[in-house]
Amino acid sequence: MSKSETIKVAIQGIPGANHEIAARAYFENKNVEVVPCHTFQEVFDAMHNNPDVQGIMAIENTLVGSLLPNYTMLRESGFFIHGEHKLRIKHHLMALPGQSIEGIKEVHSHPMAIAQCEAFFKNYPHIKLIESEDTAYSAKYIAENQAKGMGAIASSLAARLYDLEIVERGIETNKHNYTRFLVIGQDDKIEKAELLEQNKINKSSIVFSLPHEEGSLSKVLTILAFYNINLTKIQSLPVVGIEWEYLFYIDVMYNDYERYLQSLDAIRPLCKKMRILGEYEACTTTQTTNGDTPKKEKLQNALLHI
Template sequence: MIKSVAIQGVKGSFHHIVSQQFFDESMSISECLTFDEVVDSILKSNNDAAIMAIENSIAGSIIPNYALIDNYDLHIIGEHYLDIQHHLMALPNQTINDIKEVYSHPMALLQCKAFFKQYPHIKLIEDKDTAEVAQRIQSKQLKQVAAVASQLAAELFQLEILSKSIQTIKHNETRFFIVKTKNSEIPEIQINKASVKFELDHKRGSLATILNVLSDCKLNLTKIQSLPKIETPWKYAFFVDVTFETYNDYKKAKSVMKIMAQDFKVLGEYKNARL
């Protein structure tokens, strides 16, 4: 039973919104400013689970979070897709021409680059969290400073939205993992998606052979991400997401991959949020 979750950011952040949608609004949350703190929180059993952004449809994969999940043997128990709408907000009674500095998370600024090209007088400054900037603007009554954050952050911290949905591509989604230190209790019959990690020898066709195994076992590859092995230059680990209709098909593929690949590891078995 999950009673509390760790999130990156403060209330009003996109991780907070995911906690409300995946669980419910009454879920107890612990605010952490970094993903390292998020992981530390569940490793120390301060929280039952954690929510971690893993990829964005505009900015791509969040590589460090793959490494955190792998290095600390965390288990993915679920996923959630969130429509990300970035709004420019500041204290009331200001216009966009009054704004001199905009602070936000690097991923948020990256997703809004085209918008800010119209306003060369604005200095963009990377910060730890979208909503935490909004909170700071309110608590310190910062004029001529704006945040890029969610509608919820604007409401919670009583800021005025100067421009709505400023992300470059209007359909902007982020995928989040829900992780625990122990594997999921989801019954096999409900599991139709999995995340696995493996390494391969530098041999011609080694990756293609593994991908053929997935195809032969009726698995659909939905994501493949390589991550360099820091201690072994030019060697890579592969993080792969697959979907399937029956758990037995996945089980068969898993048994073959264990034999064919090096350091094969299951990162999580869960429900496909896209169905």
């Protein structure tokens, strides 16, 4: 893979958003052309309109849990998961160059980012916190309007892109703020065959529903355990249109791809509507966005056996 290869990646948010950071880090060996989208639905639309576009989408966060609507959109889209990326979300306070925190009268950002930084601002009661559409958008607004006295909570990438100065780094209260992103695209059989040959595929995301029979979930999970398939995530979501019936989204990890295929054959007759959402290489590092040089930390992902 030469860096000269360019790929298009649809992201939710404008340049400088965390989705862009995740996209560039995941495709670190390629030139990434970002396709900014307002909503996750627009990310899927962009992919439908142009088969060369891939997408990246946050799927869970350690503070708020799974982004449930994204599971439904992914399943209904017909696209596949090509990979995953894990990002430690750091929030920075930024403003026009030369401004001190005492000179900042109001700070704009996404409501989630504001909520995560409220404790920091308790020490600066002169600052008014104002909700906006997006973290990066608030940074862009300050730059475009040369808005003195205004600050934004956003990523270091946003500060760099919009020529803002970071006034205070890492102002979030809970430092354990990690987001897992999925890279999605067409079913690329050639790329997958290459990964399989290199023995790199070790994780799958699967969705199924279950018949109304006692113990049907425990049977499926027990069979997977018998085949030494590790469950790393389970998420139930209602089937829309059927009262209190659920779809189960599971993530599994394995060392032996053949054995994994056999386990699927073993559980398929016990499931309804089973579908593989993707088979890919597990992300074993967490990228921290503290500062300009992303730092990768080893993750103990393989130890999560549930």
